[in-house]
Amino acid sequence: MGNAGYSAISNDSRVRILHLLQERPARTVSELSEATELHANTIREHLQRLIDGGYIVAATEHRTTRGRPRVLYTATGHDAASSPVAQRKAREAAIRGDLFRRLWPAATALPEEAVHQLDALVDDLEGAGFSPVVDEQALTVDLSPCPQAAAGARDVRCTVHLGLMDGVLTSACGPLRAQNIRPSERPTDCVVQLAVVP
Template identity: 25%
Template sequence: MLKLGPRPSRADARAHLSTPRRAVLELLVEEQEPLTVAQVAQTLDQHPNTVREHLEALARSGLAKRDQLAPVGRGRPASVYTYAPEASFTSPEYAVLAQVIIGYLTHVVPDGPELRRHAREMGRHWGRAILERAGGEPAPTTRTAGAAVAYLRRMLDRTGFAPEMQREGADQTLRLPRCPVLELAKDRPEVVCSAHLGMAREILASTGGIEPDRVSLEAFTQPGACLLHVRSVAHPGEDLVVGPVENAPAPARPDEVVPARPVANPGTASRGA
């Protein structure tokens, strides 16, 4: 099935895996579908027993999730494995904390436009934190749009978005094929994607000369990536466009309070579609 939007970023936790085990996890992340031992073994050209050992180790560490297929005929039903959302975080506790913060924000600020404004402001604070940690990556001395976008690209790469530059005349677009908080973005795109937009605007503002209304974001509108646009002039359209996201709740009406979603236990969290 065609899936819109980016894929998860590669987490720091994967750096400690052996090369064969990391390859198994990467396959789960890339496919984003439940896979059997036989499917993984065939794709990676490894022995099923070896693959089963890797998959079970990933499940024990919380980087993968094991489920059982519905029984068909006699015999034990086959196990299937998917990557766990926590595989996109350095620690599962960061995933839980992020879910709690976003759930609380959507509970206390139910109004759509006001919620997005708060999320953008949250993103601006995030952007400033990224700049403070940049350390050895000073802002460009040349105050041009090209230098500013190149600097933003480096900051986004450090953050896990794996950005790719695209140009359309005087306008520039950063294609974002990875997302460090993909499951949260699917669950609450109006909050997470607005925060991403605010973060990008803050980083660009630090370089001088790029006004916020020149920066917009298309999220989950095409297969494989989101698109961050930096235009030569202000764009009159929506600053944030979110495509159809699987698992996302319907937008709230101004008079409707949306309760926070329950936070999944990090050991049993569902991967989502």
């Protein structure tokens, strides 16, 4: 998988847009344009990149009055919003993971759905340039090095990144959710804590 979609967090404007959509879903182009002070056409370009990557979904507003319905944008994972692109990526990652496990079997205490979620998450993170190391017992994912560590506004980036990871897990349909991100011993590394949600 390429990292074209995940370049979402390599661009400050897309980080701001994702952050806004994670804070409050169902926003319009004009709302995002006003909040970011970017031209509406620029917003549309960023939104299309995020849709293509499977990180947001667009839905047409249901109207009971006259007028053209608005297009509303929501980050995946929010209120079970899921993207067909993200679902396809999750299915493909699960197939690759199953093939790998047939060749190199390993014991796991996690249910199959959770294992497939980890397949999708690792696939997504590797496509973004991370080298994730999963600890299934502790339910953690070490991310090192973080290609975003040197970028500005790390708190916002980490919040957005946590939301993206949770969206991947949600799209893969299973019990795992991304709970939090905390710094590791080195400033370029961080640890993602996962949790099982019934």
